[in-house]
Amino acid sequence: xxxxxxxxxxxxxxxxxxxxxxxxxxxxxxxxxxxxxxxxxxxxxxxxxxxxxxxxxxxxxxxxxxxxxxxxx
Amino acid sequence: xxxxxxxxxxxxxxxxxxxxxxxxxxxxxxxxxxxxxxxxxxxxxxxxxxxxxxxxxxxxxxxxxxxxxxxxxxxxxxxxxxxxxxxxxxxxxxxxxxxxxxxxxxxxxxxxxxxxxxxxxxxxxxxxxxxxxxxxxxxxxxxxxxxxxxxxxxxxxxxxxxxxxxxxxxxxxxxxxxxxxxxxxxxxxxxxxxxxxxxxxxxxxxxxxxxxxxxxxxxxxxxxxxxxxxxxxxxxxxxxxxxxxxxxxxxxxxxxxxxxxxxxxxxxxxxxxxxxxxxxxxxxxxxxxxxxxxxxxxxxxxxxxxxxxxxxxxxxxxxxxxxxxxxxxxxxxxxxxxxxxxxxxxxxxxxxxxxxxxxxxxxxxxxxxxxxxxxxxxxxxxxxxxxxxxxxxxxxxxxxxxxxxxxxxxxxxxxxxxxxxxxxxxxxxxxxxxxxxxxxxxxxxxxxxxxxxxxxxxxxxxxxxxxxxxxxxxxxxxxxxxxxxxxxxxxxxxxxxxxxxxxxxxxxxxxxxxxxxxxxxxxxxxxxxxxxxxxxxxxxxxxxxxxxxxxxxxxxxxxxxxxxxxxxxxxxxxxxxxxxxxxxxxxxxxxxxxxxxxxxxxxxxxxxxxxxxxxxxxxxxxxxxxxxxxxxxxxxxxxxxxxxxxxxxxxxxxxxxxxxxxxxxxxxxx
Numbered sequence: 001x002x003x004x005x006x007x008x009x010x011x012x013x014x015x016x017x018x019x020x021x022x023x024x025x026x027x028x029x030x031x032x033x034x035x036x037x038x039x040x041x042x043x044x045x046x047x048x049x050x051x052x053x054x055x056x057x058x059x060x061x062x063x064x065x066x067x068x069x070x071x072x073x
Numbered sequence: 074x075x076x077x078x079x080x081x082x083x084x085x086x087x088x089x090x091x092x093x094x095x096x097x098x099x100x101x102x103x104x105x106x107x108x109x110x111x112x113x114x115x116x117x118x119x120x121x122x123x124x125x126x127x128x129x130x131x132x133x134x135x136x137x138x139x140x141x142x143x144x145x146x147x148x149x150x151x152x153x154x155x156x157x158x159x160x161x162x163x164x165x166x167x168x169x170x171x172x173x174x175x176x177x178x179x180x181x182x183x184x185x186x187x188x189x190x191x192x193x194x195x196x197x198x199x200x201x202x203x204x205x206x207x208x209x210x211x212x213x214x215x216x217x218x219x220x221x222x223x224x225x226x227x228x229x230x231x232x233x234x235x236x237x238x239x240x241x242x243x244x245x246x247x248x249x250x251x252x253x254x255x256x257x258x259x260x261x262x263x264x265x266x267x268x269x270x271x272x273x274x275x276x277x278x279x280x281x282x283x284x285x286x287x288x289x290x291x292x293x294x295x296x297x298x299x300x301x302x303x304x305x306x307x308x309x310x311x312x313x314x315x316x317x318x319x320x321x322x323x324x325x326x327x328x329x330x331x332x333x334x335x336x337x338x339x340x341x342x343x344x345x346x347x348x349x350x351x352x353x354x355x356x357x358x359x360x361x362x363x364x365x366x367x368x369x370x371x372x373x374x375x376x377x378x379x380x381x382x383x384x385x386x387x388x389x390x391x392x393x394x395x396x397x398x399x400x401x402x403x404x405x406x407x408x409x410x411x412x413x414x415x416x417x418x419x420x421x422x423x424x425x426x427x428x429x430x431x432x433x434x435x436x437x438x439x440x441x442x443x444x445x446x447x448x449x450x451x452x453x454x455x456x457x458x459x460x461x462x463x464x465x466x467x468x469x470x471x472x473x474x475x476x477x478x479x480x481x482x483x484x485x486x487x488x489x490x491x492x493x494x495x496x497x498x499x500x501x502x503x504x505x506x507x508x509x510x511x512x513x514x515x516x517x518x519x520x521x522x523x524x525x526x527x528x529x530x531x532x533x534x535x536x537x538x539x540x541x542x543x544x545x546x547x548x549x550x551x552x553x554x555x556x557x558x559x560x561x562x563x564x565x566x567x568x569x570x571x572x573x574x575x576x577x578x579x580x581x582x583x584x585x586x587x588x589x590x591x592x593x594x595x596x597x598x599x600x601x602x603x604x605x606x607x608x609x610x611x612x613x614x615x616x617x618x619x620x621x622x623x624x625x626x627x628x629x630x631x632x633x634x635x636x637x638x639x640x641x642x643x644x645x646x647x648x649x650x651x652x653x654x655x656x657x658x659x660x661x662x663x664x665x666x667x668x669x670x671x672x673x674x675x676x677x678x679x680x681x682x683x684x685x686x687x688x689x690x691x692x693x694x695x696x697x698x699x700x701x702x703x704x705x706x707x708x709x710x711x712x713x714x715x716x717x718x719x720x721x722x723x724x725x726x727x728x729x730x731x732x733x734x735x736x737x738x739x740x741x742x743x
Contacts (some may be wrong), residue, residue: 047419
């Protein structure tokens with residue numbers, strides 16, 4: 001299974017789970033990255049980090065490290 | 074008995090996630106007594122006011138910093154959340170109004186769910202209905218009311234439609250509370266709250282599916298069709314996505330960002346300059362008037378050079394603060410600033426900073442004072458304090474006159490271009506050193522900054538919109554006012570102490586008046602006074618520290634005077650080397666005097682290429698500006714960080730200068 005960090009620009013996926021041991025776990029789910037949600041990678045920066053995802057009608061930028069804790073299908 | 078003390082004024086608190094229209098609603102409801110205050114013992118600000126008179130309800134209206142969840146994620150949020158349950162001054166709120174962006178129901182209702190779960194009396198104010206409609210959806214407030222089991226009102230932030238309904242609901246609840254009392258909110262444990270999040274989101278998604286209906290008017294047909302496949306208003310605003318293809322583009326994004334930041338920097342630097350000069354001149358002429366009326370007495374000097382000058386040194390920064398906050402406010406309100414932070418986050422995260430640190434650091438090259446205020450946009454406390462900590466290392470504009478004088482000493486006059494190169498090298502050296510120092514301080518951040526905070530970057534990139542001038546202007550006004558009222562008194566106090574050090578005890582030195590004009594006489598007196606002042610004694614006291622640097626007490630005194638502001642170093646050197654003249658000739662006179670100067674009691678030259686380079690290095694690092702120290706104290710809420718800044722930066726400055734001067738001498742450079 002891949003993580004949100006491995007998506008290509010413009011690629012969509014459904015969130016399967018979020019690693020509860022990640023130090024930012026709570027912040028990640030609070031802002032709306034919850035299982036069952038569809039996300040789309042909208043933009044990467046020149047450094048490939050952070051990544052901007054479309055989620056629940058808005059765009060959220062998170063660091064690659066945080067995106068790695070989100071398993072998608 | 075006309076007053077009933079047992080019925081206190083009811084309190085209504087506004088809560089909501091960032092970008093949910095909370096500020097707009099506050100502006101629509103707020104009336105008299107608008108104040109921006111801090112929670113006791115913290116630097117977190119919020120607004121308090123009264124409900125506007127036209128609503129005929131006597132109630133306190135409290136704003137709160139934007140939160141997305143009732144579980145605090147940082148010490149700052151903890152203060153905010155605690156005050157929501159029981160405000161230190163206003164107690165338990167009668168009503169909590171939660172703002173929710175209609176186009177983001179599925180995210181913003183989480184906070185509402187948590188509030189209801191904690192037994193708050195909630196009215197949901199749904200904003201930005203027009204954006205939802207643009208996406209091809211609508212919903213009925215009554216439906217949401219039934220699902221949530223609490224009051225819901227739609228508010229149109231552009232024209233205030235719905236405010237009447239909101240007021241009626243407030244009135245009804247307050248009436249009921251008169252009979253039945255206030256529901257006391259109860260704290261749900263953090264662990265329980267965290268466990269609830271996923272379930273609450275599921276409920277919210279269900280509610281959203283049930284209440285949202287497609288609008289299929291002609292105008293919206295196209296949008297609606299595009300979304301027909303799933304009930305999914307998950308797509309962000311299409312215009313925003315398109316614009317971001319350019320503004321967040323791999324290469325263009327960065328180029329535009331640096332262009333934009335270049336403009337911001339030039340404006341605080343050049344746009345503010347004439348206004349700052351005007352402020353400077355205004356206070357200078359005020360000081361002149363004072364001297365003319367009061368004469369050359371000690372109180373005349375106290376008023377002119379002490380009081381008026383120190384108040385002037387507070388106000389001289391106001392133009393920069395105003396301009397910086399206006400521009401940043403507009404960029405923030407359009408939604409661009411969040412993108413800028415994202416673009417530059419990666420390299421800054423390497424040294425423990427955050428994408429949001431960039432603007433404050435850049436502003437630091439103009440002046441540390443507005444820069445430290447600009448660091449308020451960094452929500453992570455550790456990263457904010459670290460940014461404030463290192464801002465004094467950015468080469469601010471007050472260092473320019475010092476560098477200019479010192480470089481002019483080194484470089485032959487017919488080779489001005491070499492001076493340009495040297496100046497660029499100084500800047501480059503400053504930038505590289507500050508990166509290294511930041512990285513080191515970050516390693517020890519829990520000890521130095523006293524803050525541990527899990528570094529993360531989770532930031533909403535809101536849809537682009539046209540900024541609201543009123544909101545931006547109001548924010549700029551409150552920030553500036555706060556700087557004047559909070560940092561101002563500290564700056565004035567310390568400036569007065571410094572004035573006393575340079576004025577006393579020899580207030581009226583004897584000068585041979587023959588062959589001297591009135592002005593020349595007073596100038597001579599002024600020079601004599603500073604050479605025999607407490608500051609000079611302090612300079613002589615630190616002479617043992619200056620000797621290893623190849624310098625003597627006279628430079629020491631000028632360095633002490635430079636605490637008023639770095640550029641004062643130049644005028645103080647002029648005073649101490651008894652140089653006079655008008656503005657054009659004074660610099661060459663100082664240079665001449667510097668070339669002649671010998672270390673006291675010896676035949677050794679005081680200013681050599683080695684000591685001059687040493688002084689330049691000193692100014693790169695040293696924490697020397699009183700106003701900066703005052704603002705650092707104010708923004709971090711304690712003396713810990715400003716004192717450490719003085720200790721660490723001035724320590725580094727001293728050691729680096731020592732190594733430079735003695736290293737150069739070892740290499741044979743005098």
